[in-house]
Amino acid sequence: MKPNYIFLLISILVICSLFVYKDSAKDILREYMPFHSKAYVYNLIEERNIHYTKKVYALQAMKDFFVVEKNLNLASINDSEYFSHQDIKLNLFKPNFLNKTKNGKAKGGSYLAQYEDKIIIAQENGLFFFVELSELVSGTNKVQHVPSNIFSHIKYFDFYGPGQYGMKGLFADKQYIYASVSFMKEFNCFNTSILRAELDQSFLNFEIFFVPNDCVNIKNNYGEYNASDSGGRIAEFKDNKILYSTGTFRYRDLAQDLSSELGKILAIDKNTAEAEIVSMGHRNVMGLSYIDELKEIWSTEHGPNGGDEINLNQYGLSQDIKNFGWPISSYGEHYSASKINPEGALIVDTDDKTYQKAPLYKSHDEHGFIEPEIYFVPSIGISAIVANDEGFFNKQGFSIIFSSKGNNSKAENEKTIFLYNPTNKSKLKIFSGERIRDILYIPSTSQIIFSGETNGIIGIISSKI
Numbered sequence: 001m002k003p004n005y006i007f008l009l010i011s012i013l014v015i016c017s018l019f020v021y022k023d024s025a026k027d028i029l030r031e032y033m034p035f036h037s038k039a040y041v042y043n044l045i046e047e048r049n050i051h052y053t054k055k056v057y058a059l060q061a062m063k064d065f066f067v068v069e070k071n072l073n074l075a076s077i078n079d080s081e082y083f084s085h086q087d088i089k090l091n092l093f094k095p096n097f098l099n100k101t102k103n104g105k106a107k108g109g110s111y112l113a114q115y116e117d118k119i120i121i122a123q124e125n126g127l128f129f130f131v132e133l134s135e136l137v138s139g140t141n142k143v144q145h146v147p148s149n150i151f152s153h154i155k156y157f158d159f160y161g162p163g164q165y166g167m168k169g170l171f172a173d174k175q176y177i178y179a180s181v182s183f184m185k186e187f188n189c190f191n192t193s194i195l196r197a198e199l200d201q202s203f204l205n206f207e208i209f210f211v212p213n214d215c216v217n218i219k220n221n222y223g224e225y226n227a228s229d230s231g232g233r234i235a236e237f238k239d240n241k242i243l244y245s246t247g248t249f250r251y252r253d254l255a256q257d258l259s260s261e262l263g264k265i266l267a268i269d270k271n272t273a274e275a276e277i278v279s280m281g282h283r284n285v286m287g288l289s290y291i292d293e294l295k296e297i298w299s300t301e302h303g304p305n306g307g308d309e310i311n312l313n314q315y316g317l318s319q320d321i322k323n324f325g326w327p328i329s330s331y332g333e334h335y336s337a338s339k340i341n342p343e344g345a346l347i348v349d350t351d352d353k354t355y356q357k358a359p360l361y362k363s364h365d366e367h368g369f370i371e372p373e374i375y376f377v378p379s380i381g382i383s384a385i386v387a388n389d390e391g392f393f394n395k396q397g398f399s400i401i402f403s404s405k406g407n408n409s410k411a412e413n414e415k416t417i418f419l420y421n422p423t424n425k426s427k428l429k430i431f432s433g434e435r436i437r438d439i440l441y442i443p444s445t446s447q448i449i450f451s452g453e454t455n456g457i458i459g460i461i462s463s464k465i
Helices: 003-020 022-031 038-048 055-064 133-138 252-256
Strands: 074-077 088-095 101-103 110-115 118-123 128-132 143-146 167-172 176-186 189-198 207-210 231-236 241-246 265-269 275-280 285-291 296-301 308-313 338-340 346-348 374-376 382-387 400-404 416-421 426-432 436-442 447-452 457-463
Touching: 088 426, 110 167, 110 436, 110 447, 118 133, 118 167, 128 133, 133 457, 176 231, 189 231, 189 241, 241 285, 285 400, 296 382, 308 382, 382 436, 400 436, 416 436, 426 457
Parallel strands: 167 231, 231 285, 285 382
Antiparallel strands: 074 088, 088 457, 110 118, 118 128, 128 143, 167 176, 176 189, 189 207, 231 241, 241 265, 265 275, 285 296, 296 308, 308 374, 338 346, 382 400, 400 416, 416 426, 436 447, 447 457
């Protein structure tokens, strides 16, 4: 046999073997990627000078990013341990693939997006899964893991393991999936940025879409840093734009600085990625929704110790930049200067030096800011917010859905999904018992889909009325 025929035969056998043993081949390749090498991970830690993190945890966090269950499913579970309103139908599923823990209170946290007839589930550490909406509703639950190149843009271990960094929001339109991520723009300098990939169910090839004009260094002149104050929610907007929330990473003054894109809600052009400031004075926007018919922007915002907010920007009345007051006005208090006593009362040390930097006046209006639509003291860990069909629940005008994920035993409205009526500011609890990370409203089926991170679940709520 001629050498060229032998080479061809060997090539065919190798290719056939790769098809037959493709999963094993992937595992072998992943194990020996430079991204996984101990030297690479150790170098990252040493460069960033993070002495408090054990190297073994860093290495494991990066490796765990690639560990995905082989047979993906969402098993139906009993809902008896949860509260649900008598006029709704509740279906709960426990995925076997949402198993990463970001902190002790949150297991399998995930974000949701809808693409045509599919639901996209993105775990906080950057893993993406697709499931047909009809199969999710019926319980068939054929789930597909879609690999991506997200690790080529996020090369610091904190993103993949426990901690405050990770995915912060998700959105999909007819062409792209947008992933909001904790992003290291410069060495040890972070903001929340957007990666974008064309929707492909075989591979998500992300590119950097939008990066704010500045970042917050872990060691900065302001003297404080916290990666959880990051914002990161995305919503559809008008004129081929998206809305995007950014946090200040505890560098509070940036929220009132018009030269900075941090602590803002931005409108970003889908074609050019050019951004304009829609509103300012934000601490940590955790939910974002736009109602085109009313030209209203709804957002939820984490306060400090108390003072979680629902905010309304009546964009149709005036397109001027709205200011919601942070860190000058807030109904909460600084964590460093406050605590809850055994009776549940908030004890505040107003002489704490943090109030010299950020006074947290209670009135917003008296200082030229927009008052919250409603606020919560103590905080409830407010999370997602979406608009829905007013007829969803007994035609009682509940046109807004919002949720919470708090862990405060004094806050009776934590771990809950509410319906909200903007006309009379009434709210109705329809589900509770699970930290709610994200919610979707599906108009075609009149259903709410949510992700819970106490146990890493996916839920579906339908109205019986």
